[in-house]
Every structure is written in structure tokens, then in C-alpha cells.
Amino acid sequence: MxxxxxxxxxxxxxxAGSCPATCCAGWQIVIDEESLDRYGNVKGDFGSRLRNSIDWMEGTFCQYDGRCAFLNEEDLCDLYTELGPEGLCSTCRMYPRHVEEFEDLRELSLTLSCPEAAGIILGCREKVEFISWETEEEDDFEDFDFLLFTKLEDARDVAFGILTDREKDLRVRMRTVLFLAEELQACIDREEFFEMDAVIEKYRHFPGTKTDQTGRYTRRKQGFSVFGKLEQLRAEWGELLADAWESLYGTDEDKYLELCREFDCAYGYESSRRGEWERMGEQLMVFFVYTYFCGAVYDDAVYSKMALAVFSTEWIQEFVMLRWLKKGKKLEFQDVTEIAYRYAREVEHSDLNLEVLERWLEKNKT
Structure with a gap:
């Protein structure tokens, strides 16, 4: 493996208790079967509390006011305190670590929805390197399309090269990998899998194309509409969306574009901090592409996987601009990480939202 x-x-x-947004509140925590069996045999008063704090039909911990039954007033886990780290279920033990499974391959990543993980990802100053190693484990995958997967791996490596080319404007890099994915999708749709090699080679040394910011206001309003189609997991997300509409898209186009120009000059692509802004955007793009792109081996949806990475990065940047506006046109690194993990909690932690968003991106190619 x-x-x-x-x-x-x-x-x-x-x-732990110092986290600004604990992972033990706001969503259901699913318990694996092995842990459920173990919890059913815990003795004493804590065992009774444990069994009474589990929804055994759903296989989840009960919640009170949106908080896990074992999350105490200090935002620490009573289950961890009582049973130790080995007492945690696999969900709690793993988070925010994530594993994507492919035949004879496991890809490990951190999850952007965790504040500390978001800080690590966005705070990384160097280009991301990937470390690999092998074990004696064997896999038993059935019907895995290894040919397509190797093409996707090659394409992703090329995409990483494009995205980490810091000599180019990040917007050019993002647009280029989207073109790459669109051409690969066309090959898959025609079932011309070997033609993917020529596309990959074409983009290995592709110079990129100049981005056109014309129509940004219209595109953003169109993109904003998809958030209304997604399930809302947290009330504060709805508040952010309402604020975004009122402050950004409910105004006229000239005011919006002037705000964009001012933000770019103060913090974004036209500012003295451009390197920092592009570096964080690069880290987001590499994160999303690494996490999702090769998953197209299971559904052939190459374009929508890449479009999801671009969409997510652009909208995190857009909501950061909103935060900058609301803070009196000031911004700190922690503002960027907070917007990133809140976005991830709404989009990445709902399979339904990911499916709806990918379908929408496929139908609304830009």
C-alpha cells in the first residue's frame, strides 16, 4: 500500500479547549460499529451516562443545544478525560485528518473546516510538497479504473505545477487548470482516454491566458445564487450570506467594482501584499485539487472537481473581502482562516451540498 x-x-x-470553533458542536458525530460495541460494555456510572448519551438507532452522540453530550463547559471532552484517547470513536480520533481511498493508495490530508488545520494550510509559505511511503498492506478493490486513475494522477501533477508557478498571476493559473480539466472532460465524454495524454502534455508547458475581469459583478451574482440551493448547516452561515447580498451584490455594479478595486489595492492582487494574497489562494487551490480531483475516477466528473476548487477559492476570497469591509477595511490572517473554515464547514461537510454544487458547476461553465 x-x-x-x-x-x-x-x-x-x-x-482542545482553546479552539475558537470546537468540532464537537454544530454537526452530528457518527460512531463506528467497533466503538459502539465498546461503549455498550463500559461499566459504572460513566457507562450508564455513555449509553444514555447515544442515539443507538442513528449511531451518533446525542446533542444538547447543538453540542455533543460529552462536551463540557470548558469545551473539553468528558469521554476523552474518562476513557483516554483510545476511548474516542474513529470520527473523533481522526478529525481533522482525512483519507481518500484508491486501489493500493491512501491519500492523507488535513480538513480545512478545522481552525487549526486551516491556519496550517493557509499559513504554509513554501510550495506544498507531497511525501510518500509504502507498506506491506494489500488492497481488495473491485472494478477500479486504474487506467483512468493514472491519467488523473498525471493531470493533477501538471495542475500542481501550474498552480505553484509563482511567476504567473494566480488568476491566470486558476483559469489554466480549469481549461485543462475542460479538455480532459471532453476526452472522457468521447471515451478517448488515450487522448488525455496529449492534453496533459499540452498543459505541461502551457503559457496561460490573460484573465478577463469584465462581467465580474454578473458572474458573482450568478454564483451567489447557488448558495440558496444548498442546505444550511449553521445559522451564522445564513447571516454571512445575507450580509454578503446586502453589502456586495444588493448594491449597483459600479459600487461593487469600486469596492473590488479598493480591496485589491489594499490587500489583494494589486497591493503590496499581493504575494501573500496569492500564496494563500495557491494553498487553497492545491488543497482542493489534492483532496477532490482524483475522486473523478469514481464518477468521471473531472471538470466539476476542478471547477469546485476554483469556485471555492474564489468565494473564500470574496467573503474575505466582505470581512475586510465589515472590519472598517482592515484585515488580519485570522480573518482569512475563519472565513475558510466556515466555508468548508458548510460546503465540504455535506455530501448533498457537494453534489448540488458540482452539478451546478457542470451546467454553468464559465
Whole structure:
């Protein structure tokens, strides 16, 4: 078995009670079967509390006011305190670590929805490197399309090369990888899988194309509409969307574009901080492409996977601009990480939202 992880993967250490947004509140925590069996046999008073705090039909921990039954007032886990780290279910033990499974390959990553992980990802100053190693484990995958997967791996490597070319404007890099995915999707749709090699080679040294910011206001309003089609997991997300509409898209186009220009000059693509702004956008793009792109081996949806990466990066940047506006046109690194993990919690932690968003991106190619 081969394993791959980004070089910053092992830097994660849980903040526990110091975390600004605990992972033990706001969503259901699914318990694996082995842990359920173990919890059913815990003795004493804590065992009774444990069994009474589990929804055994759903296989989840009960919640009170949106908080896990074992999350105490100090935002620490009573289950961890009582049973130790080995007492945690696989969900709690793993998060924010994530594993994508392919035949004879496991790809490890951190999850952007965790504040500390978001800080590690966005705070990475160097280009991401991927570390690999092998074990003696064997896999038993059935009906895995290894030919397509190798093409996707090659294409992703080329995409990483494009995205980390810091001599080019990040917007050019993002547009280029989207073109790459669109051409690959056309090959898959025609079932011309071997033609994918020529597309990959074409983009290995592709110079990129100049981005056109014309129509940004219209495109953003169109993109904003898809958020209304997604399930809302947290009330504060709805508040952010309402604020975005009122402050950005409910105004006229001239005011919106003037705000964009001012932000770009103060913090974004036209500012003295451009390198920092593009570096964080690069880290987001590499994260999303690494996490999702090769998953197209299971559904052939190459274009929508790449479009999801571009969409997510652009909208995190858009909501950061909103935060900048609301803070009196000031911005700190923690503002960027907070917007990133809140976006991820709404979009990435709902399979339904990911499916709806990918379908919408496929139908609304730009």
C-alpha cells in the first residue's frame, strides 16, 4: 500500500479547549460499529451516562443545544478525560485528518473546516510538497479504473505545477487548470482516454491566458445564487450570506467594482501584499485539487472537481473581502482562516451540498 501526505500534515496538534470553533458542536458525530460495541460494555456510572448519551438507532452522540453530550463547559471532552484517547470513536480520533481511498493508495490530508488545520494550510509559505511511503498492506478493490486513475494522477501533477508557478498571476493559473480539466472532460465524454495524454502534455508547458475581469459583478451574482440551493448547516452561515447580498451584490455594479478595486489595492492582487494574497489562494487551490480531483475516477466528473476548487477559492476570497469591509477595511490572517473554515464547514461537510454544487458547476461553465 502506498501512502501520500502533504509535508505539513504532521504539524497538526489539536487546540482542545482553546479552539475558537470546537468540532464537537454544530454537526452530528457518527460512531463506528467497533466503538459502539465498546461503549455498550463500559461499566459504572460513566457507562450508564455513555449509553444514555447515544442515539443507538442513528449511531451518533446525542446533542444538547447543538453540542455533543460529552462536551463540557470548558469545551473539553468528558469521554476523552474518562476513557483516554483510545476511548474516542474513529470520527473523533481522526478529525481533522482525512483519507481518500484508491486501489493500493491512501491519500492523507488535513480538513480545512478545522481552525487549526486551516491556519496550517493557509499559513504554509513554501510550495506544498507531497511525501510518500509504502507498506506491506494489500488492497481488495473491485472494478477500479486504474487506467483512468493514472491519467488523473498525471493531470493533477501538471495542475500542481501550474498552480505553484509563482511567476504567473494566480488568476491566470486558476483559469489554466480549469481549461485543462475542460479538455480532459471532453476526452472522457468521447471515451478517448488515450487522448488525455496529449492534453496533459499540452498543459505541461502551457503559457496561460490573460484573465478577463469584465462581467465580474454578473458572474458573482450568478454564483451567489447557488448558495440558496444548498442546505444550511449553521445559522451564522445564513447571516454571512445575507450580509454578503446586502453589502456586495444588493448594491449597483459600479459600487461593487469600486469596492473590488479598493480591496485589491489594499490587500489583494494589486497591493503590496499581493504575494501573500496569492500564496494563500495557491494553498487553497492545491488543497482542493489534492483532496477532490482524483475522486473523478469514481464518477468521471473531472471538470466539476476542478471547477469546485476554483469556485471555492474564489468565494473564500470574496467573503474575505466582505470581512475586510465589515472590519472598517482592515484585515488580519485570522480573518482569512475563519472565513475558510466556515466555508468548508458548510460546503465540504455535506455530501448533498457537494453534489448540488458540482452539478451546478457542470451546467454553468464559465
Amino acid at each position: 502506498k501512502y501520500i501526505k502533504p509535508h505539513y500534515y504532521d504539524a497538526f496538534v489539536c487546540l
